[in-house]
Amino acid sequence: GQNIDQPTEMTATEGAIVQINCTYQTSGFNGLFWYQQHAGEAPTFLSYNVLDGLEEKGRFSSFLSRSKGYSYLLLKELQMKDSASYLCAVMDSNYQLIWGAGTKLIIKP
Amino acid sequence: GAVVSQHPSWVICKSGTSVKIECRSLDFQATTMFWYRQFPKQSLMLMATSNEGSKATYEQGVEKDKFLINHASLTLSTLTVTSAHPEDSSFYICSARDSWPGETRPLHFGNGTRLTVT
Numbered sequence: 001g002q003n004i005d006q007p008t009e010m011t012a013t014e015g016a017i018v019q020i021n022c023t024y025q026t027s028g029f030n031g032l033f034w035y036q037q038h039a040g041e042a043p044t045f046l047s048y049n050v051l052d053g054l055e056e057k058g059r060f061s062s063f064l065s066r067s068k069g070y071s072y073l074l075l076k077e078l079q080m081k082d083s084a085s086y087l088c089a090v091m092d093s094n095y096q097l098i099w100g101a102g103t104k105l106i107i108k109p
Numbered sequence: 110g111a112v113v114s115q116h117p118s119w120v121i122c123k124s125g126t127s128v129k130i131e132c133r134s135l136d137f138q139a140t141t142m143f144w145y146r147q148f149p150k151q152s153l154m155l156m157a158t159s160n161e162g163s164k165a166t167y168e169q170g171v172e173k174d175k176f177l178i179n180h181a182s183l184t185l186s187t188l189t190v191t192s193a194h195p196e197d198s199s200f201y202i203c204s205a206r207d208s209w210p211g212e213t214r215p216l217h218f219g220n221g222t223r224l225t226v227t
Binding site for chain 1: 115151152153154155200202204215216217218219220221223
């Protein structure tokens with residue numbers, strides 16, 4: 001079966017760095033997406049990785065290792081507004097998105 | 110950037126009535142839109158894929174006669190929850206892919222509709 005694993009919840013301190021991991025087992029791979037979802041709101045697109053390596057976008061970076069079925073989202077200089085759920089999603093060989101359950105990130109002052 | 114507009118943002122209805130939710134792509138054409146449902150503290154669950162000019166493709170376990178989808182134009186898809194019951198209360202979110210080339214385009218989401226059935 002297809003499976004996406006990510007931690008349920010993480011806590012970090014304002015100004016610090018946090019890494020949210022995502023491991024996947026899917027039938028085929030056509031890219032991995034990270035989305036941010038604030039409570040009660042729809043998800044917003046953060047990043048897309050299809051090749052191995054690190055993609056940097058401001059305070060957010062996303063890393064992919066296809067051979068290990070592994071990705072992480074790195075958030076630097078954490079701000080209180082970064083408190084949200086972070087969803088990992090993989091596009092399989094049929095171009096269907098398989099969603100992880102999301103990681104709730106709690107930022108403490 | 111690509112904008113998806115969803116309306117209404119929230120709706121309260123009585124059990125047995127029907128509710129229509131609209132999803133519009135404002136600055137791009139979307140041949141395919143997706144409808145998701147999200148229960149509290151759970152991940153997104155794909156309900157159906159809406160294809161312009163043809164029938165929607167429903168995921169296993171989703172009743173097509175209860176959740177009617179119409180994708181009449183390249184910028185509008187509607188989801189109608191027919192004969193709503195309290196267990197249909199949920200957060201419904203639509204999405205569409207923007208105009209990157211190829212299939213691996215990111216999804217852009219509407220703001221979601223919170224449905225409460227009393």
